Amino acid sequence: MMEGYEIRISNSKKGKGLFATKKFAEGDVILEEDPLVSCQFAWNAAYRYIACDHCMRPLETPEQNVRRLANKPDFVLPYPDCVDIGFGQPVPCDQCGVLYCSEGCRNKALEQYHRTLCHDPSDAQHPIVLLLDTWKQMHYPPETTNIMLLVRILAYIHQSPQPDEAASTIKRFCHRTVNEDAELVHKLLGEQFTSQMNTLREMTANVVSGENVQEFVTPDGFCSLMALIGTNGQGVGSSPLAAWASRAPQLPLSDDERRQLDALLDHVYQCVDAESGTFLNTEGSGLYQVQSACNHSCSPNAEPGFPHGNHRLQLKAVKDIEEGEEIYISYLDECMIGRSRHSRQKELALNYLFVCWCERCMSEASDPDVTSEEEMSEEEISDADD
Incomplete structure (x- = not known):
């Protein structure tokens, strides 16, 4: 049993779940966890988001971040010391030059997967470069997943001193049927699903191969x-600008200084939006052993976050949680979780292949099966008003 929580069977429909073994008050940290692997999104990296190649910590100060995002090389950000950027001089890989925030991250990457994946990024014919180019042509931003996370999983198995155990760890995440997997990937890749899957599988096998990963590069695997x-x-997301924007207003400022700061923040975000659009943060995804056991609820009692500015996940209680109670998070984003039961059920069925029967959905079971007004077209809203 782990401190404060345990993974055990939730019920026959949901399988495993995460349960509290002690009481947590609202605001308490339930756990912190580093991922098995994590990776910056392909398009995010292509747009020069400077981050540690292992833990995704941004490798620039808030001021450098604003200058790049807003394309204003002379911009000066006040109160620069209110944010601890958390890194010194970036450390490159001796072979390929990718950057890390520390010797520790470089060593971890080399030990876990990077020896297998290290390559010259200027070699246009390298299998990884070809795979990334193909992926980006298939999967335009905003990205919801990343082929390189899959590649790092294979490299993690390939480099493990106990590859069978590493493969078993990964397979514990896989719990759906072959048909359910195909349905989910079809949703992810779209109408060209079959040909795209074959292309990606063959190109991935050119990057990582060998007996230890063979079962994962078969069509079903x-x-x-x-x-x-x-x-x-x-x-996973991190942003020096966001960290500065949340901490600067907490400084002991005069009323006039606070008005100036508010005006500056509005101006900065307008400039950043005009220049960089949706590419505001360092974004990617990670695979977490404990947190992934959390089931969904439309009224969650916990929420994951990344307060350390890297890929280390913190799960925090957003409600009081009693001993023995299951710990739930929301699989839906902040906008979708506020919509109607019908809208939430539709989204969960499409992207996760299950019908939600959480307490909130049960309490709204008698609600009419209509889509939230937020999703309705202006014409539908007009019709509804007539």
Whole structure:
């Protein structure tokens, strides 16, 4: 049993779940966890988001971040010391030059997967470069998953001193049928699903091969891994600008200084939005052993976050949780969780292949099966008003 929580069978429909073995008050940290593997999204990396190649910690100060995002090389950000950027001089890989925030991250990457994947990024014909180019042509931003997370999983198994045990760890994430996996990946890749799967599988096998990973590059094995990263890959995001924007207003400022700061924040985000659009943060995804056991609820009692500015996940209680109670998170984003039961059920069925019977959905079971007004077209809203 682990401190404060345990993974055990929830029920026959949901399988495993995460349960509290002690009481947590609202705001308490339930756990912190580093992922088995994590990776920046392909398009995010292509847009020059400078981050540690292992833990995704941004490798620039808030001021450098704003200058790049807003394309304003002379911009000066006040109160620069209110944020601890958490890194010194970036450390490159001796062979390929990718950057890490520390010797520790470089060593961990080399030990876990990077020896297998290290390559010259300027070699346009390298299998990884070809795979990334193909992936980006298939999967335009905003990305919800990343082929390189799958590749790092294979490299993690390939480099493990106990590859059978590493493969078993990964297979514990896979719990759906072959048909369910195919349905999920079809949703992820779209109408060209069959040809795209074959292309990605063959190109991935050119990157990582060998007896230890052979079962994962068969058609069924590869489909299962694709479904795994699509449903269990936890989004990871970090931003020096966001960290500064949350901490600067907490400084002891005069009323006039606070008004100036508010005006500056509005101006900064307008400039960033005009220049960089949706590419605001360092974003990617990671595979977490404990957190992935959390089942969904439309009224969750816990929420994952990344307060350390890297891929280390913190699960925090957003309600009081009693000993023995199951710990739930929401699989839906903040916008979708506020919509109608019908809208939430539709989204969960499409992306996760289950019908939600959480307490909130049960309490709203008698609600009419209509889509939230937020999803309705202007014409539908007009018709509804007539």
